[in-house]
Amino acid sequence: MATVTCIRNLDWLIAWDAGAGEHRYLRDADLAFAGDTILHVGGRYDGEVAEEIDGRALMAMPGLVNVHSHPTNQALYKGVREELGNPHLYGTGLYDYITLFISDTAGKLAAAEYTYAEMLTSGITTFADLTIPFDGWLDLLARSGLRACAAPMFRSASWKVVDGRTLDYQWDEAAGHRRFEAAVETVEAAEADPCGRLFGMISPAQIDTVEAGLMRESHALAMAKGWPWQVHASQSVVEFYEMTGRHGKTPIQWAADLGVLGPGSSLGHAIFIDEHSWVHWPTHEDLGILAETGTAVAHCPTVFSRYGHQLEDFGRYLRAGVTMGLGTDTFPHNMIEEMRTAMILARAAAQNMRTVTTGEMFHAATVGGAEILRRDDIGRLAPGAKADLVLVDLDEPLMQPVRDPLRSLIYTAADRAIRDVYVGGEKMVENGRSIRLDIADAGRRLQDAQALIAAAVPDRDARCRSLDEVAPMSLPLG
Template sequence: MSTTRIADIGWAILWDAEAKRHVYRQGIDIVFTDDRITHIGPGYTGPVDKTIDGTGLMVMPGLVDIHSHLLSENVGRGVTEEIGNPALYMSGVADPKPLFLPGHSMDSDTLAAEGLRAATRMAISELLLSATTTVVDLAIPYEGWLDTLAETGIRSVAAPMYRSAAWVARTGHTVEYDWDEKAGRKAMDAAFRTMDLAVQHPSGRLSAMVSPAQVDTCSVELLRDSNDMAKERNWPITLHTGQCVWDHLEITRRHGLTPVQWLGDIGLLSDRMILAHAIFLDHHSWIRWHTHRDVPLLAETGTRVAHCPLVFSRYGQMMESFGQYVKAGVAMAIGTDTQPHNMLEEMRLAATLGRIGGRHVEDTNIGEVFHAATIGGAEALGRDDLGRIAVGAKADIVLVDLAHPAMRPVRDPLRSLVYSAADRAVREVYVDGRQLVRDGKVLTVDRDEAADTLQKVQTDMLQAVSKRDRLHRKAEQVSPLSLARG
């Protein structure tokens, strides 16, 4: 056993279980032995193997990223941030973003596989540096996926995706569906085999989440069977819902109900379900459906929402609004979805866009967002030992440098961290009591090596765009450079 004491802490964010809220405490010690927090309070006098001077630190729980696509996003850096499709209500998820996904029709299968691993490692390193200790990875499994997650040291939830239909954007202004239920079933069976391997992984830090891909691409039978198997295994389940205007239009065309109401009708709404992203619901100004039942229905059923504001802000879209969902009683959690995988930046956007979307300065505050990024995510995973600093909780702990200029003057350090310093002030990160970040450097990922691989993968991917694009455009025609070449 190994015991670490963080002594005389400047500011600590602790979980008050009775009040069900985070609170500030100052001048205390936090002690963890191996993977568990064992003591919180002033003047610890027990035996220790290591003491950390906490006088210049804020100690906080690690954040929980409830929704991320680790393998697909980082290769699009400098490419996908400003592309979308105005003819598809600004969303680029079906067209043109799929042109810039790794591993699709690339010239080198070996390079594609290396790229998936490098992208996963780079994304996790970004999460660790932004105070994140748990991540849900929604992915198409590749060889070595689970081991790659485990090797980084982060706590990972494997969520292999599958579906009954693929999106087809033949015209650029419509989305059609290529249905293959047999292939969807086969992918579902493979996903459950992968999830079984995740929970059995020798690292002890991997778990599973059932992940039928999208509300509009899965048959009702696939969704119901997925939900039944999630219940049987006591696993959470997640489903992309309300992520674009056209998934609302498609489900209302098929069923005469909004996606949320249809999911309620077929028995999928519950506190086990995490809807990603639940933005375009019946009340949204871009939808203006004749009912206003979606948000109350989520609250009544305990259904959770994974909120990822950055990726939607790039399309000129936002939730309406984070604070209104919270006030209605919806259980909220925070995810990154896209690159850069930075939970602190997502929190800043959630708070800022919450006030814009709610058209009120008091719509959303950092305390609510922090709760969603910690307790909200942990509860969605069914974990009462994550997202909090409390005796018996996992030693998933973040140390923030209060002396960093972006944190000073120190008055409300959480607010300063989110609005000013972000990842620049994150000094040390522990997962299961193991140090993964020291002095702002990730110890388990060679970031330069991963970046070198991603450079090669992106070059290969961009060269292949014209072969895959319906109009045979080159990459720079689909995603022009910010400035003209001189």
């Protein structure tokens, strides 16, 4: 057997109570693991120990599970897209800028390395990487130290915004099918990677860009293989009305008719469902469909809140019986801040602070995410689970006073209190720094890559505008 590491006398430990189906606090607890697997959680561990770590002034918690992110491009848009939305498209910035801001492979690798480091150092140990595959991606995923769900996206149509006002679709079903077949090969390659931390997800990109046959075929394959399946759906008002116009039913009702909903399926982001106050739709069935079919939601509130959009509301989805997971989507890739934002927005949307509790949100950010990724061995500290864990520094001044460490962490200290992070029993973050990834170097490469993107904007823009004209600075210069 692999040698045992024991973290002794942890001041606090967030343990998984499988019987109750919930996390709970333990005090003065030991946590032992061997290889990549947890052996013991709780009182004193009496077995033989090769390495002992002093757990005093520390809290051990499960690594966070980020179920939806696009690390290979989003960081390149920092300072550019935060306030960039199209008023003709209900304020969303989803559709206009994809063709304006194109990066080369070096830029994608810089964005990915930077983001993977940001995720690890903020306590994320598993994440879903929804991306268009490119050379070097899986190698970097394996090197990152994260437990990574590779989710190569494919679609049958691309978006085009005409005259700055209307969303148009350019269909190529044969190309969509080829991309799907390539995506399956990529998922198989991820599963076979010798690092043992990669797995995969089937991800038709968006519900409005993938034709019905490919939706069905991709879902059937995912279910046959036991892989998770996730599609962007109900993510904008434009998409909602596109689908109601195209099919006479909401995106979720169309997906239900196709037979692609059910356990193992999740939707990013299921905001504009039929009873959302913005869409004024006569049916109120979507939430019930999600709950009855066992379809989960990958909730990523931060990016949408920047457009002024929000899910109505997290607590109501939970009470309807929908499995909720959390994702960071764009930036920051910080699940602790995402939990805080998700709670604030839920309470504002519900006009009721009781709509969601900190415990419920932490459950979504750990076990809820694990369910979405079809893993019962992550998002929890329990014997037999993967040794994916985060050590929180209780001596960090912003954690004081430590009455309820999860609240101190989420509402105040965030990643500043993250000391060490282990993935599969291997230390990947030490004293707040990624051991394998160089975020400072990646940040410099990110700056260069963004400059290249900016220089190309006038050539790509139909009106030949500069980046500063497309996305004005927040303050005038000079």
